[in-house]
Amino acid sequence: MRIALFVTCLADTLFPEAAKATVRLLERLGHEVVFPVEQTCCGQMHVNTGYQPEALPLVRNYVSTFAGYDVIVAPSGSCVGSIRHQHPAVAAAAGQAGLAARAHDVGARTYELSELLVDVLGVEDVGACFPHRVTYHPTCHSLRMIRVGDKPLRLLRHVRGLELIELPDAEQCCGFGGTFALKNAETSAAMLADKMTAVESTGAPICTAGDASCLMHIGGGLRRAGSPVRTLHLAEILAAT
Structure with a gap:
């Protein structure tokens, strides 16, 4: 195709x-x-x-x-x-x-x-291999606007060596929301703090999502807090061999 x-x-x-x-x-x-x-x-x-x-x-x-x-x-x-x-x-x-x-x-x-x-394309096993513990954050637009549902999770479950760990309160917004994070900085920061706590509670060293914007927000907060958890786009995991 x-x-x-x-x-x-x-x-x-x-x-x-x-x-x-x-x-x-x-x-x-x-x-x-x-x-x-x-x-x-x-x-x-x-x-x-x-x-x-x-x-x-x-x-x-x-x-x-x-x-x-x-x-x-x-x-x-x-x-x-x-x-x-x-x-x-x-x-x-x-x-x-x-x-x-x-x-x-x-x-x-x-x-x-x-x-x-x-x-x-009708594929869930893309032949990926990523031997790490990973937690997945479902971004708001993918979850609520285009409704991808559990498709990212189904893809991750087929990645060889990957241990998928459920994210508590996964459907809660990370607080980015584009200009929302600028116009409502205190609220955004509070939402981010909740998301960071949830991510770190999983013990997974990697948090993934399908949107670079949310990963930028979450990853930035984790780095500023000195957390060892890193963020990685879903595509990078699925492309790994």
Whole structure:
């Protein structure tokens, strides 16, 4: 299968290993991964902070860049949620019904990594080997907006050597929420403290998730606290051999 990679801003600028691991994994499974160079930010930050008109050119660019691909993958439930739900809404609000319809069509072909593997490619055992204890944090957008359910857990359970340890109160938000962490810093910090306590209580040296943004938030808090626990994107574990 020919799969287009939407790299996302965070992976492109701060966490490139998550994107590289996505490519390695899919190529190992026998698929061709292409990277359309015209891609830009999906516009989620603009929409979430009230700048919908400024997001419209980004929506238009995403649609034109990826319209020719049958399958698009992104290593981020957050960005996939924005593409599926916000893009058509932004276009519709601007009175561009045609663009809204095209955005809906392209968004329906855009998948978060675990969705792509389980629902589209029909695979749960990706041939990974990662001999470590790991706990999994289900990010809010993946859990509540695009509803990936237990797909990441099913993939992790098939990784050879991996001991998956349940995260207490896993469905609680880590407190990042994009600009929420800036506008509501004290609340965000309190939520992060609860999440860090839960992660450390598992005794797992690694916390994984499908969104680099949440891992950045949790990992930053753990490092500042001097914790030995590190964070690692789900794609990096699934790409390990």
